[in-house]
Amino acid sequence: MSLLEIRNLHARVGGREILKGIDLTIQPGEVHAIMGPNGSGKSTLAQVLSGRDLYEVTGGEVLFDGRNLLELSPEDRAREGIFLAFQYPVEIPGVSNLYFLKAALNTIRKHKGLPELDAMDFLGVVQEKMALMEMDESLLNRAVNTGFSGGEKKRNEIFQMAVLEPRFAILDETDSGLDIDALKIVANGVNSLRSPERSMLVVTHYQRLLNYIVPDFVHVLAEGRIVKSGDKNLALELEETGYAGLEEAEAFERA
Amino acid sequence: MTSVAEQPNPYLANFPAFAARISGQAWTQRLRESAIERFAELGFPTTRDEEWRFTNVAPIARAAFEPAAYTPHAITPEQLDRRLFADSSACRLVFVNGHFAAELSCAGKMPAGVRTGSLARVLAEQPALVEPHLARYAAFENHAFVALNTALWEDGGFVWVPKGVVVEAPIHLVFVSTGGAPPAVSHPRTLIVAERASQVTIVESYLGPGGEGYFTNPVTEISTGEGAIVDHYKLQREGDDAFHVGTVQAQLGRSANFTSHSISLGGALVRSDTNAVLSEGTEVTLNGFYLAAGRQHVDHHIAVDHAKPHGASHELYKGILDGKASAVFNGRILVRKDAQKTDAKQTNKNLVLSEDAVINTKPELQIYADDVRCTHGATIGQLDPEGIFYLQSRGIGKEEARDLLTYAFARDVIDRIRVEPLRERLEQVLFERLHDHRQ
Incomplete structure (x- = not known):
């Protein structure tokens, strides 16, 4: 059975339709990249899948492991194994990274019927993942994302993903604003989490990230629809022609 | 009449x-x-x-x-x-x-x-x-x-x-x-x-x-x-x-x-x-925390009189308001003519959890010396929906996310309490009050 199945998904925000019929099927272990120009609906798709109530789903369905995903609350989606790495991670002053992540992990473990981790066990899990992300342990005691640099925030997202071990991860423009060194660390973290059970949807504007996180499939989103799908070579092709060329081709095909 | x-x-x-x-x-x-x-x-x-x-x-x-x-x-x-x-x-x-x-x-x-x-x-x-x-x-x-x-x-x-x-x-x-x-x-x-x-x-x-x-x-x-x-x-x-x-x-x-x-x-x-x-050279720290719900009305007036040079005053008052509660914060800082090198800072932050709660906040600075540093700021805000969604997206329930953010708001002023049993009981009461609130 496929892990995620999106059928004819329509969604709007503030009365404006953004997603105009998305179809996408992802099998366990696959990494799919979604590319597209600004405003094509990439981030909307990421947010809709994770349950942001700002967006109204007006049609279609999403099945996650055969279940209707759209009727689940954001927290229940997370507990079922969906993870969104935010394009703009939110600062939460007054809540330490450590407290936050322990609360999150234990909620998810409880949901899976696993025993909750105590502080010592949790620290063990966390230290290993921090080393993977080349993060300083002092970040644990700082408030969530508060005063973090852009790169630290993005690394913190992947670090959380490493700790929470989701079945399906959505990376929303995780590469934006990263220098090449930080990009390599992030990509390395993501690649180490690839497994035959875990699938990923990598949303990006630039092909550069896909040199480091090599996708199984690439889809091009334009004006709320997937207009083209292919393998990793599609990303390289886009790098050459740009989105403008693609949109012209699309218009030509539709005409 | x-x-x-x-x-x-x-x-x-x-x-x-x-x-x-x-x-x-x-x-x-x-x-x-x-x-x-x-x-x-x-x-x-x-x-x-x-x-x-x-x-x-x-x-x-x-x-x-x-x-x-x-x-x-x-x-x-x-x-x-x-x-x-x-x-x-x-x-x-x-x-x-x-x-x-x-x-x-x-x-x-x-x-x-x-x-x-x-x-x-x-x-x-x-x-x-x-x-x-x-x-x-x-x-x-x-x-x-x-x-x-x-x-x-x-x-x-x-x-x-x-x-x-x-x-x-x-x-x-x-x-x-x-x-x-x-x-x-x-x-x-x-x-x-x-x-x-x-x-x-x-x-x-x-x-x-x-x-x-x-x-x-x-x-x-x-x-x-x-x-x-x-x-x-x-x-x-x-x-x-x-x-x-x-x-x-x-x-x-x-x-x-x-x-x-x-x-x-x-x-x-x-x-x-x-x-x-x-x-001269006195240092004053005024911290405050108020939590009001229902029809409670809580008014804090604080006044600091810098009468002599080299004094410092730090004021941090934070309030959480719910229901039809109302609160007042009035912070007066007087720096007299002789009180040169005064360092005064005032902050009042309010978290308003309901549509009907009201806060009136007013700084009142009277400065007669010319070599001083005086700053003040007041904020009135709601829980950040982005923050709530962020916590939810990691598996934390919506109500718990709200409680966590509310508690986080008050945390720095509660952390300043140095009498440990008092601080611990206050944390406990805050959690209980938040819990009652959603019953």
Whole structure:
């Protein structure tokens, strides 16, 4: 059975339709990249899948492991194994990274019927993942994302993903604003989490990230629809022609 | 229509009998008389008074409170222990309805020379300790409630720490009201004197039963010598129908360090003033936290008087408002002409959880010196929906996410509480209140 199945998904925000019929099927272990120009609906798709109530789903369905995903609350989606790495991670002053992540992990473990981790066990899990992300342990005691640099925030997202071990991860423009060194660390973290059970949807504007996180499939989103799908070579092709060329081709095909 | 002023004022009517009954010195009797005269002139403030613009005390003025009587055995030590926040092993002075309750109090282990006890008793036994301080700091000329307290107080706490002595365990002053009909008023009066280079921590707790419309009108005066360190906590947990109007007035010596924490959780109508007068090089920290829901009204007025150079004042007040609650924050900073090199900072932050809650926040800076640093800022905000979604996206439930963010908002001001049992209980109460809120 496929892990995620999106059928004819329509969604709007503030009365404006953004997603105009998305179809996408992802099998366990696959990494799919979604590319597209600004405003094509990439981030909307990421947010809709994770349950942001700002967006109204007006049609279609999403099945996650055969279940209707759209009727689940954001927290229940997370507990079922969906993870969104935010394009703009939110600062939460007054809540330490450590407290936050322990609360999150234990909620998810409880949901899976696993025993909750105590502080010592949790620290063990966390230290290993921090080393993977080349993060300083002092970040644990700082408030969530508060005063973090852009790169630290993005690394913190992947670090959380490493700790929470989701079945399906959505990376929303995780590469934006990263220098090449930080990009390599992030990509390395993501690649180490690839497994035959875990699938990923990598949303990006630039092909550069896909040199480091090599996708199984690439889809091009334009004006709320997937207009083209292919393998990793599609990303390289886009790098050459740009989105403008693609949109012209699309218009030509539709005409 | 009869106005309040035309009705017979029970405070004035009862004063002669009270003055005849209460024991004291000739000078305290004169003080009481001049205070009641001043109260007669002032009357209760109305919302036309700038200082009371957002706090309508008409329900207090209207009510015919009886003077609160001492009711021994109204509360057992066990009942008290369950309701108190601070560590019970510290020295504790308990006042029931404004009267000293020796059987509920314990002296604790105090360093030699420290004097603690009932102000009325110390006034009778050693008036020379009291006279140089009582009513010298908390001016009643322009404050009707301070005038009432000065005229009508029966007892309250007395703490005297001699030169160079450090009292490590907090001294806990507990003011319990027992309620009952008819509604009663008490006017606890506390005097804290910390001599040169001494150090002391005082916790004042106010508590009483819910569903009772009693009134507590306390005044606390604090006087510190040069280099003294005083950490003062006022924990207001009156019953939900109670009235509380209180003043803490601190007169601070050269290079003294004074920290005040005013925590307001209870009461229906609450006004809490904290005023500090600084000397050269004095450092003052005023922290405040208020949590109000239902129809509670909580008004904090703080005033810092930088009278001399090189003083510093740091003010952080935070409030959480829910339901139809309302709150006032008024922060006055006066920097006099001679107070060069003053460093004053004021911050007031409010978290409004409901559509109907109201906050009025007002900085009041009067600066007459030219080489000073004064900053102030006020914010009023709601819980950040992005933050709630972020927590949800990691598996944390929506209600828990809201609680976590609310708690996080208050955290820095609660973290500043140095009396550990008090801080822990306060964290617990905050979580419980948040939990109740969503039941």
